[in-house]
Amino acid sequence: MEEELLIIKNISRHISLTNQEKSYFLSLLKQKKIAKKELILQHQQVCKEINFVQSGILRAFHMDASGKESTIMFAISDWWITDMYCFINQKPAMLNIEALEESCILQLQKDDLDQLYLNVPKFERFFRIMMQNAYIREQLRTIENLSLSAEERYYNFLRKYPEAVKQIKQKQIASYLGITPEFLSLIKSNKQKNRFS
Structure with missing residues (x-):
């Protein structure tokens, strides 16, 4: 499937997988189609998945007590998105994540990610690099906002x-x-x- 190829290409930028490892990884993913304006994560809901965007656009935002929204990030095709702190620590979400148009995502559950690390340890390298890049991106954005x-x-x-x-x-x-x-x-x-x- 073309959608599966996109996520494999994304991962192959940082690690090489055997066909067996690819098959195992793909077996852990759940494909989900999302309608425009649909929320895949709501504030205070436990964040159980990390999401890979196959098509469409997603937006992560925080809403304060007065209802004012602050957009944290957008995720387009070939990007990953979640409420990272809450996903890693299995805490209630601080963010909402919504589809800005009809979108298709692949979801990986936290329990399955932990199992993936045990069965295919090189995935720890992939997600470490991905999180480092996300941290760098946010640091640069903070500096941009200040300067x-x-x-x-x-x-x-x-x-x-x-x-x-x-x-x-x-x-x-x-x-x-x-x-x-x-x-x-x-x-x-x-x-x-x-x-x-």
């Missing part, structure tokens, strides 16, 4: 998600950038003016 203007952060966002940006609502992009939708509109209109001036 770059909102306009520069928006242009970086466009470079990072060039295709997905058409599917993501302006208020969700604004919450990811830590600005208001109105300020984002101003940035976009300035961009348009600069293009034609």
Whole structure:
């Protein structure tokens, strides 16, 4: 299956698997189709899965007591997403994860991941690298938020998600950038003016 090939390609960037190891790994995954706006993880629900996006776009966000949403990350095809702290520690989720469009994911349960580490130890290397990369990405994003203007952060966002940006609502992009939708509109209109001036 093409979907299975995508996740195997993702893993093969860091580790080599035998056919038997590939088959075993794939047998642990559960495919799930998600409708637009459907939540695959809700705040306070125990986070039991890590998710690989085969197609579509997912968004992880935190909602405060007043109902204000802060987008933590977007995940497009060939990306992994979960509430990592709560997944690793099997705690109630701090985040919500929703589909921004009809999406298809492969889910790996925490118990199955632990078993995978025992049966195919090289997967520990893969997930270690993946978590290191996620940590680096978040550190760079924090530094960006501290050192770059909102306009520069928006242009970086466009470079990072060039295709997905058409599917993501302006208020969700604004919450990811830590600005208001109105300020984002101003940035976009300035961009348009600069293009034609």
